Amino acid sequence: MTITITAFERSPDGGKGLARDTRVRWALEEAGLPYEVRLVSFTGMKEPAHLAVHPFGQIPTYEEGDLALFETGAIVFHIAERHPALLPTEPDARARAITWMFAALSSVEPPVLDLQTAKFAEGDKSWAQERMPLVFDRIRARLSQLADRLGDAEWLDGKFSAGDLLMVSVLLRLRMSGILDEFPTLAAYVARGEARPAYQRAFAAQLAVNAPATS
Numbered sequence: 001m002t003i004t005i006t007a008f009e010r011s012p013d014g015g016k017g018l019a020r021d022t023r024v025r026w027a028l029e030e031a032g033l034p035y036e037v038r039l040v041s042f043t044g045m046k047e048p049a050h051l052a053v054h055p056f057g058q059i060p061t062y063e064e065g066d067l068a069l070f071e072t073g074a075i076v077f078h079i080a081e082r083h084p085a086l087l088p089t090e091p092d093a094r095a096r097a098i099t100w101m102f103a104a105l106s107s108v109e110p111p112v113l114d115l116q117t118a119k120f121a122e123g124d125k126s127w128a129q130e131r132m133p134l135v136f137d138r139i140r141a142r143l144s145q146l147a148d149r150l151g152d153a154e155w156l157d158g159k160f161s162a163g164d165l166l167m168v169s170v171l172l173r174l175r176m177s178g179i180l181d182e183f184p185t186l187a188a189y190v191a192r193g194e195a196r197p198a199y200q201r202a203f204a205a206q207l208a209v210n211a212p213a214t215s
Ligand code: GTB
Pocket: 011, 012, 013, 014, 018, 019, 020, 021, 045, 057, 058, 059, 060, 070, 071, 072, 073
């Protein structure tokens, strides 16, 4: 059955791979599953046809036969459940890998998203500059804990898993801020993720859609 995902018709990041379809593309590439992409405009996302698949009118979505999914974490989990390349089969190792998936999305990503909000949604407010150090401090605190746990290991728990896929994807959103450079072991961890051939293919596929046109 054909797998179809949705992605921005044109990502605001111009092809940096930060929109969440890249995470789904990466998981599909790791699993060796072919997929098609339906590109959606910002207007189209809020129209009934897309809302029928995604109640919040966002990307990415995942469709396969009668199954329609939204939420990147759920989509990556669905793909990973069927592919040992992304989730170990041994029950305890599998439970730990799933724990890292949740950790990426619910413990690490919220302070990272707060930075985007502080910069792009609140940047023009009178109090924005005053708030910024607090936002950075919360990110630093989380990254410091994560770096302590990772130590010198290659991946978070043994072999690469969907937990690493989501954690690297979340950390990638910090690259532009420079804050990752304060944590060399995390920067190296992210670089290992990006170096994976499956990530490279996913990145190239989204870039082909989003790269600014050259004249
Ligand atoms: N919790 C959902 C999930 O994990 O799937 C969140 C989905 C989500 O935020 N989707 C965003 C979206 O559709 C795209 S990924 N936004 C349009 C809307 O809400 O109307 C977030 C994103 C957007 C842009 C960049 N960027 O340009 O750098 C990075 C990430």
